[in-house]
Amino acid sequence: MVPDPKRKLLEAAIDHVARNGVGDLSLRTLATAIGTSHRMLIYHFGSKEGLLVEVVREVEARQRAVLAGLDLGADRPPLEIAREFWRHLTGEALRHNERLFFELYGQALQGRPGTTTMLDGIIDDWLAPMAELLGRLGVDEADRESHARLGLAVTRGLLLDLVTTGDVAGVTAAMDRFLDGYAREALT
Template sequence: MERKDPKRALLDKAVDHLSEHGVIGRSLRQLAAELGTSHRMLIYHFGSMEGLLVEVVREVEARQRAVLADLDGAGSPVDLAKAFWRRFTDPALYPNERLFFELYGQALQGRPGTEALLPEVVTAWIEPLVAIGKSHGLSEQDARVHARLGVAVTRGLLLDLLATGDLAAVNAAMDRFVDMYVVGLP
């Protein structure tokens, strides 16, 4: 049986725990105790609480991009967009999405150590979405514009969902956006 890398194991535990309980009000020592480790091990692997939080967001986002990659090739751009949206609105993912927005907000507020998220929180999605756009006939420039718009709409509607809990309304809004938007695609 293959052993998981200790840093990887801690990161996975932290993602699950923080998704369920959030970040606000937790010290590094408290979080370490909740994860069944010491604060020294968290510092060793992540440098600081903020370093851990940055890695948590990166991991959550990487998991979501893996879902996108798994869905790519699942049909038309409309089918892909709607399948991806339905995956994001799975209630099992709500804790991760709340955590993402919590940490994103902290980075926007300039919490020391979290600013590293800002350059990649959008750009990490651009290249995979550009590749999909180009595979469906878009030029490089158009694919980049479409990718950025797709990230913005998806994040906005996810925030709406988390704030209101109105899944039917956000699904209707995303479906309308996708249906209207793809009219302009080649």
């Protein structure tokens, strides 16, 4: 099967952003870096912002796939599973993508053209898979959505702290405190 040209460009853009970030990257510079023209990027994504929103959406989808693929073996404590996912999220490989997420999130909230579609599903796309995981861990159905929403808010808040400060140890200590306090009650 011939790879979809748009998908191929998206994958190249994701790799480039993961390695280099975006900073003041222009569409022309990005196109050159990934071996295409800015016209092809505009054709497939509409604008630089449209491309970056697609990068964020794909990276988010990949993170949900990691969450869904966590080993929930009967002998694994739920807090160990949560910490494994946290270690994944705080890995250096995701740092540029996390910065991009928060940069575009802020722009979308301000209504910047080309970014507002990022808000579609930015919360809800996470609630169902997190609630499903919480169910597999034994959380009562009536409590799953509120636990999922709280977990998402704490995680995003600490990831914003991480991209701001670079303090992996500090945000991990804060996540450990959250898990040991609130989440222990819900997951054990």
